[in-house]
Amino acid sequence: MSNITVEELKEKAIQLRQTAVTMVYHAQSGHPGGSLSAADFVTALYFREMNVNPEDPEWADRDRFVLSKGHVAPIQYAALAHRGFVPMETVKTLREYKSPFQGHPDSKKCPGIDISTGSLGQGLSCAVGMALAGKLDKKDYRVFAVIGDGEAQEGQIWEAAQSAVKYKLDNLIVFLDDNGLQIDGPTDEIMPNLDLEKKFEAFGFTTKRIDGHSMEEILETLDEVKNVKDGKPKCIVCNTIKGKGVSFMENVVGWHGKAPNEEEYEKAMEELARGLNA
Amino acid sequence: MIVLNKAPYEQKATREAFGDEIEELGKENKDIMVVDADIGGSCKTTKFMNAVPKQHVNVGIAEQNAAGMAAGLSTTGKIPFVSTYAVFGSLRMAEQVRQEVCYPNLNVKIACSHGGLTPANDGGSHQAIEDMGVYRTIPNMRVIMGADYNATRKLVRQAAEIYGPVYLRFTRDKVPVIYDENEEFEIGKAKQLKEGNDVAIIANGDTVCLALEAAEILESKGVSVKLLDMHTIKPIDHEAIIECTKIGKIVTVEDHNILNGLGSAVSDVVAEEGNTRVRRIGVQDRFGESAPYEKLLEINGITVENIVNTAEELL
Numbered sequence: 001m002s003n004i005t006v007e008e009l010k011e012k013a014i015q016l017r018q019t020a021v022t023m024v025y026h027a028q029s030g031h032p033g034g035s036l037s038a039a040d041f042v043t044a045l046y047f048r049e050m051n052v053n054p055e056d057p058e059w060a061d062r063d064r065f066v067l068s069k070g071h072v073a074p075i076q077y078a079a080l081a082h083r084g085f086v087p088m089e090t091v092k093t094l095r096e097y098k099s100p101f102q103g104h105p106d107s108k109k110c111p112g113i114d115i116s117t118g119s120l121g122q123g124l125s126c127a128v129g130m131a132l133a134g135k136l137d138k139k140d141y142r143v144f145a146v147i148g149d150g151e152a153q154e155g156q157i158w159e160a161a162q163s164a165v166k167y168k169l170d171n172l173i174v175f176l177d178d179n180g181l182q183i184d185g186p187t188d189e190i191m192p193n194l195d196l197e198k199k200f201e202a203f204g205f206t207t208k209r210i211d212g213h214s215m216e217e218i219l220e221t222l223d224e225v226k227n228v229k230d231g232k233p234k235c236i237v238c239n240t241i242k243g244k245g246v247s248f249m250e251n252v253v254g255w256h257g258k259a260p261n262e263e264e265y266e267k268a269m270e271e272l273a274r275g276l277n278a
Numbered sequence: 279m280i281v282l283n284k285a286p287y288e289q290k291a292t293r294e295a296f297g298d299e300i301e302e303l304g305k306e307n308k309d310i311m312v313v314d315a316d317i318g319g320s321c322k323t324t325k326f327m328n329a330v331p332k333q334h335v336n337v338g339i340a341e342q343n344a345a346g347m348a349a350g351l352s353t354t355g356k357i358p359f360v361s362t363y364a365v366f367g368s369l370r371m372a373e374q375v376r377q378e379v380c381y382p383n384l385n386v387k388i389a390c391s392h393g394g395l396t397p398a399n400d401g402g403s404h405q406a407i408e409d410m411g412v413y414r415t416i417p418n419m420r421v422i423m424g425a426d427y428n429a430t431r432k433l434v435r436q437a438a439e440i441y442g443p444v445y446l447r448f449t450r451d452k453v454p455v456i457y458d459e460n461e462e463f464e465i466g467k468a469k470q471l472k473e474g475n476d477v478a479i480i481a482n483g484d485t486v487c488l489a490l491e492a493a494e495i496l497e498s499k500g501v502s503v504k505l506l507d508m509h510t511i512k513p514i515d516h517e518a519i520i521e522c523t524k525i526g527k528i529v530t531v532e533d534h535n536i537l538n539g540l541g542s543a544v545s546d547v548v549a550e551e552g553n554t555r556v557r558r559i560g561v562q563d564r565f566g567e568s569a570p571y572e573k574l575l576e577i578n579g580i581t582v583e584n585i586v587n588t589a590e591e592l593l
Contacts, residue, residue, distance in 0.1 A: 060354070107353075107382045115353055116382040122374055125343045129350020129358075136332060137354065156374075159343035167335075 004048050010215050012082070013043040014275045017245045019078035019091055021272070023101070025265040027094040030103070033255040035075035037179040037212070037240035038146060044218045045144055045175075046079040049226070054084040057111040063141050064114045064130045068123025069148035069177065070104040071257070076113075077101045085112035121154025123147070124174065128164045131172040131233075142171045142226065150182030153191045158203065161233075165204035168231035173222075174205070176235055177212065179242040183256045200235040212238025245272055280461065280471060282490070287454030288427075292484075293391035295430035296448050297322025300359060300389070303438050304330040310438060311351060311358040313337060315344045320450075321361040321391045341366045345374035345388070352384040357438055363397070364390035364447050368409030372416075379443050380418045387437050388413075393423060393447035394484060394533030395561065395578075398571035405566040405574075406447075411538030413445040414512045420465060421512040423447040425486035428457040429469075433509060436465050447483065451571050454487045466510045468518035474502035477589045478522035481531035482508045482540050485559075485580060489531050492585035501593065511543045519547040523554040527592040531585055533575070536560040557588045 004012075017039045024030035046052075050063040067076050074094065081088050086100055093099035100110035104118030114130070117123040127145035134141050147157060164172050176196055184190050193199070201207045206225060210217045218238075225234045242256070243249030246268040260268055303310045304326050312323045314336040327334040335351075337344045341362055348358035360367065367390035379386045390409065397404040413419045422437065422444060424430030430448060437444040444465075463469065468480070472493050481489035486507045493503040504525060506518055522528050528548065530541035541558030548554045561578050575581060 064353075066350075115349065115378065115384075117377075119373060119377040122342075122346050122378055125346020125374070126350035126353070126378055128343075129347035130353060131350075132335065132347065133351050133354035133356055136356075156340075156342045156346065159337070159340035160346065163337050163340070163343055163347060 006215050006219065009043055009047055011276060012047050013040050013215065014245065014272055016043050016075060016078040016082060018269060018272045019081060020074035021246065021260065021265065021268050023074045023077060023091050023094040024259045026092050028259045029095055030074050030259060031071045031257045032074070032249060033181070033242040034069060034072040034148060034177065034179065036244045036246060036249065037242045038072055038075050038177045039244065040213050040215055041175050041218050041238060042075050042079055044215065044222065046083050048219065049222055050144065051141070057085055061139055061141055064127065064143040066115055066123045066127040066143065066145040067105055067117050068127070068145055069120065069151050070117030070123065073101070073105050076105060080110070080112045086110065120151040121156040124157055124160035127172060128160050128169060131164065131169040132167050134171050135167065135169065142173060144173050144175065146175045146177060149176065149178040149180065149187050149193055149196060152176065152193055152196055161200060161203040161205065164233040169233045170229055170231050172233040173225065174233065174235040176237045177240050178237050179240040181242045181251065181253050181256065185253055197237045204232060205235040206230070206232045207235045207237060209237040209239065212240035213244055245275065247271060280469065281458060282456050282471065283458060287456060289452035290427040290455055291450060291452050292424055292427055292430040292448040293322045293450060295424065295427040296389055296391070296434055296446070297325055299431040299434040301325045301329050303435065304333050308333060309356050311335060311356050313344045313348045313358050313360045315339060315341045315362045315366070317362060323361050341370040342374045345371040346378050348386045349378035349384050352386045357385055359387045359389045361389050363392040363404065364406030364409045365392065365404055368406060368412045372412055376416050380416045383418045383442055385441050387444045387446060389434070389446045391448045392450045395566055395574040396450040396484060396533070396571055398451070398574050399568050401568040402565040407535045407561045407566065409447060410511055410534050414538060414543065418443050419512065420444045420510065422465060422510050423483035424509050425483060425507050426453055426455045426457055428455060428459045428461060429463055429509060432463040433465065436463065440465065449484050453484045456487055456490060463509065466513045466515060468515040469507040469509065471507055472503050472505035474504040475525055476502040477527045477529065477592055478504040478506065478525050479529045479531065479585065479589065480506045480508050480522065480540065480544055482511065484533050485531040488580065488582050489585055491582045492589070495582065495586050496589055501589065508540055511540050514543045514547060516547055519544055520551055523548055523551045526554045528554055528556045529585060529588050529592065530556060530558045531580065532560040533580060534560055535563055537563055555592055557592060559584060559588060
């Protein structure tokens with residue numbers, strides 16, 4: 001998918017946002033806020049960067065994707081549906097009995113999910129294990145992990161970070177969705193993270209802070225870091241807005257894990273569509 | 279019929295069995311890995327590390343990460359054994375094992391030394407009396423403790439050969455080697471050491487040797503004892519327990535809290551099959567303390583004498 005244009009990717013990101021919001025609306029449950037903040041880099045990964053094959057989701061040489069902040073599953077599900085891992089109708093089954101789209105990603109039930117996640121702080125360790133296996137087996141695949149800024153309060157994140165550095169996992173690229181909010185309020189009030197970019201840097205990562213809603217910057221940064229074989233894992237700290245793209249959800253803590261009603265849904269879809277037609 | 283070794287027995291810690299078997303397994307199969315959390319020397323994985331260094335990972339004192347990394351490694355076809363002490367391997371990383379190993383049903387083994395009261399002088403903080411119970415409640419997990427060195431080697435090998443999560447528990451201290459080295463074991467299938475019809479004794483791990491001695495004393499008094507080594511408490515061998523219910527009297531013996539370990543697992547089956555009395559010998563729902571291992575067993579009534587007396591009370 002490397003020949004997709006930036007403009008096409010921006011459109012795709014809006015479509016993924018629409019699909020994620022639609023999913024949460026149908027389910028009347030789920031996490032729209034963080035799904036929307038992560039939408040742009042998830043789009044860049046699934047539609048340009050990652051070497052994956054919807055026809056063969058368990059292909060041994062594929063790039064891996066670990067959604068450590070598993071509650072924002074709707075945005076990954078949207079990517080999987082648009083990318084053809086599952087039929088598009090699946091989006092109407094979020095959180096339903098027998099659906100591949102479980103409340104949180106489930107590798108047993110959904111093609112394209114490389115490992116189940118949902119309990120915060122744990123996915124990065126799994127990504128480190130996958131990246132280490134790639135090094136041991138001399139494979140070229142890369143592992144992309146998405147963690148949240150609230151999630152970075154979990155101690156295990158830093159256990160995983162130190163091991164990624166010890167094992168020189170330059171095939172690990174972490175996207176940190178720094179949207180500044182967590183379920184109880186602003187991250188700075190609940191438990192200040194201080195500067196996450198500096199923290200990861202101090203642990204030995206190559207880090208960069210970018211605008212997580214600028215497709216251009218996301219792509220540039222990926223191009224900059226993705227093939228650097230310097231023995232250092234990468235962490236791209238993304239300044240993002242929780243609820244990005246839907247005005248009444250933006251930066252509102254209450255939309256962390258709430259479904260829109262009919263009126264709100266229509267408004268959200270209309271606003272997102274305006275972005276498409278812009 | 280099983281031919282057991284004769285007393286005086288050779289004495290060996292079952293963590294040594296893990297160390298010896300995992301080294302063999304690692305040399306045979308490059309996918310076998312050990313994930314240590316700093317205490318490899320004590321958990322006996324040093325020989326593995328030296329033999330197959332590329333298959334060895336040490337995450338430092340970070341057990342939660344050890345479990346998560348093992349899960350990630352296993353998604354690529356590796357067979358990681360996470361090695362630490364039972365108290366950390368069952369509790370510090372319990373949620374990671376639940377979420378990232380058992381829930382996705384990955385091929386990760388949690389292999390822990392210092393099970394039960396065997397880290398005796400380390401004190402109550404290091405004695406794992408809840409570990410088997412913790413893992414017994416998590417779907418997809420198998421829970422195993424071999425009775426001696428030879429049994430443990432065979433069970434470690436089997437754990438590597440079957441797909442899916444397994445918890446293996448070893449002793450820090452030496453226990454008698456009662457089985458011949460050629461004896462075979464099957465995960466989920468109890469080993470019958472004695473056939474009898476007056477009372478059944480079901481033991482596992484380091485208490486099997488005590489149960490064996492107790493059974494011999496009972497036999498010398500004319501009591502016919504059925505003795506089982508229930509090395510796997512999950513999946514539990516229903517059939518073997520149902521056979522014991524035909525006798526109607528069961529004594530369980532374990533180096534674990536009497537809550538949610540072997541005694542509870544046996545009682546679960548018995549409760550559904552009716553008409554049998556079960557007496558559970560084990561840690562009396564209390565924390566341990568620093569003391570010689572034998573003293574701690576005595577405080578909790580995990581002794582040959584108490585097994586004999588308890589069986590006789592049931593008769």
